[in-house]
Amino acid sequence: MKESYVTQFSRRAFLGGAAAFGAALAAPRIAFADPTSSDVQAQADAVRVKLDDMQSKLEAASDDYYTALSQHDAAESKMEEAQDRIDDNNARIADLQDRLGGRARNMYRDGQTTFLDVVLGSATIDDFVKNWDALKEMNAQDADLVAETKALRKANEAEEKEYADQATLAQQKMDEADSIRLEAEKLVEQYQAEVDSLDAEVAALVEQERQAAAEAQAAQLAASFTPSSNEGSSSSTTSSSSSSPSSHSSNNANDDSDDSSSSKPSSSHSNSSGGGSSHPEVIDIAAGFIGVPYVWGGTTPAGFDCSGLTSYCYAQIGINIGRTTGAQYGTAHQVLPLSQALPGDVLYSGNHVGICTSAGGGEYIHAPRPGESVCYASWNLFYCALRW
Numbered sequence: 001m002k003e004s005y006v007t008q009f010s011r012r013a014f015l016g017g018a019a020a021f022g023a024a025l026a027a028p029r030i031a032f033a034d035p036t037s038s039d040v041q042a043q044a045d046a047v048r049v050k051l052d053d054m055q056s057k058l059e060a061a062s063d064d065y066y067t068a069l070s071q072h073d074a075a076e077s078k079m080e081e082a083q084d085r086i087d088d089n090n091a092r093i094a095d096l097q098d099r100l101g102g103r104a105r106n107m108y109r110d111g112q113t114t115f116l117d118v119v120l121g122s123a124t125i126d127d128f129v130k131n132w133d134a135l136k137e138m139n140a141q142d143a144d145l146v147a148e149t150k151a152l153r154k155a156n157e158a159e160e161k162e163y164a165d166q167a168t169l170a171q172q173k174m175d176e177a178d179s180i181r182l183e184a185e186k187l188v189e190q191y192q193a194e195v196d197s198l199d200a201e202v203a204a205l206v207e208q209e210r211q212a213a214a215e216a217q218a219a220q221l222a223a224s225f226t227p228s229s230n231e232g233s234s235s236s237t238t239s240s241s242s243s244s245p246s247s248h249s250s251n252n253a254n255d256d257s258d259d260s261s262s263s264k265p266s267s268s269h270s271n272s273s274g275g276g277s278s279h280p281e282v283i284d285i286a287a288g289f290i291g292v293p294y295v296w297g298g299t300t301p302a303g304f305d306c307s308g309l310t311s312y313c314y315a316q317i318g319i320n321i322g323r324t325t326g327a328q329y330g331t332a333h334q335v336l337p338l339s340q341a342l343p344g345d346v347l348y349s350g351n352h353v354g355i356c357t358s359a360g361g362g363e364y365i366h367a368p369r370p371g372e373s374v375c376y377a378s379w380n381l382f383y384c385a386l387r388w
Contacts, residue, residue, distance in 0.1 A: 037205035038351030044198035045369055051191035052371055058184035065177035072170035079163040086159060089152040203380075206349055210383030214337065217384075276333030276387040278342035282313045286355045286365040289313075292374045294367045299323070304367045304374060310346050310353050319388050321346065325353050332386035341385035349382045361385055 286309065295303025299312055307325045314321045322328045329335070329348055341347060341361035347354045354366030354377070363378045 035205070036350065037202050037209055040198055040202045040205060041351060044195055044202060047191055047194045047198060049370060051188065051195055054184055054187050054191055058181065058188055061177055061181040061184050065174060065181050068170055068174035068177050072167060072174055075163055075166035075170050079160075079167060082159040082163050086156045089156050092148075092152055206381055206383070209350060210338070213383045217335075217337065278344045278387060279314070279317060279319070280342070280344040281317055282344050282355055283357050283365070285313045285316050286374070289374045290365070290376070292367075294370055294372050294374070296370060298367075306353050306367045309365075309367045309374060310355055313355060314346075314388070321386075321388060325351060328353060328386055332388060334387040336385045336387060338383055338385060342387075345385040345387050347382035348384050348386050352381060353386075354382065356385060 289301060289304065289309065292301060293303050294305060295308075296305055297308070298304045299308035301312075304312065307323060307328060310328065311321055311323050320331075322331045325348065328346060332346075335348075336345070338347070338361045341356045342359055343356055345356040345361070347356050347361050347364050347366075352366070354364035357363045357365060357376070361382055363376065364382075365374065365376055367374045368377070
């Protein structure tokens with residue numbers, strides 16, 4: 001009649017795993033010179049995996065606790081029902097004891113307490129037979145009363161023990177599950193704090209990297225524009241002094257070609273008309289995958305990582321942009337400041353990419369991280385735009 005109760009995982013197993021998680025959390029992170037946002041993001045993702053695992057354990061511990069609580073309440077309810085039966089049995093026992101006591105008093109008062117009294121008190125054979133039968137009946141009734149009394153007392157003891165044992169076991173399971181639940185809650189809080197701290201660090205590093213990239217790009221543009229302007233002037237002067245009137249038209253054509261050539265270094269880092277154009281049509285393709293889960297290394301509609309989503313969407317319009325974030329940066333025809341991003345461009349941050357949905361890169365579609373799904377977002381994460 002006892003209800004069995006099995007915990008989903010043992011306290012020892014939980015404490016062992018919790019200790020390992022706690023040690024990993026408490027241990028200082030390996031310090032690298034100037035960690036990048038991708039380094040810290042990887043650490044944040046690793047802690048987030050632990051957080052998800054501990055949240056699952058917390059849910060299991062909570063389920064165990066409430067199951068044990070329900071069993072404890074059921075055992076107490078059955079104990080109350082059993083107590084009612086025990087009270088009835090005790091009343092019956094008291095009645096039986098009164099009847100046995102009354103019979104004993106009557107026999108003592110009448111002086112008929114032994115077999116000899118029955119024999120000597122019988123005047124005839126018929127009297128003897130009647131007295132004998134009466135004595136046997138009384139003895140049988142007395143024996144039945146005694147047996148019933150013993151049985152009732154035994155039943156009382158058995159019921160009290162059974163439901164007391166069930167209540168004790170349920171209380172033990174409830175205490176154990178509650179202890180695990182409280183420990184899991186503490187670890188979840190610690191992991192959540194660690195994730196929040198790392199996410200804030202990632203955001204700060206992304207901003208630093210964005211600013212550094214913008215400064216580097218500005219310096220590169222300045223360096224490319226100034227020399228090419230001087231060289232173009234020198235080349236034009238030399239060409240003019242050495243040419244004849246009949247070849248003047250041809251030299252003008254060569255000057256145009258040189259000017260075009262000298263502007264090429266900047267065209268790959270500016271919003272020029274050559275070398276690529278935006279592809280807003282990929283937005284509808286990406287939007288069709290909203291809700292698809294993030295899968296590390298995923299490149300199909302069954303699951304995407306960030307670069308898997310962008311490469312798949314561009315492949316649908318016949319453009320191979322490369323599988324990884326690094327490859328996509330390398331194959332881009334233009335690398336533009338974020339302010340020049342157009343819908344359909346791939347937004348880039350070094351370790352993460354997304355598909356731009358609004359001019360200036362303020363909104364985009366991306367595959368964020370493990371445990372999440374493809375979604376729209378507007379968090380300031382990227383620092384440049386890639387175009388093919």
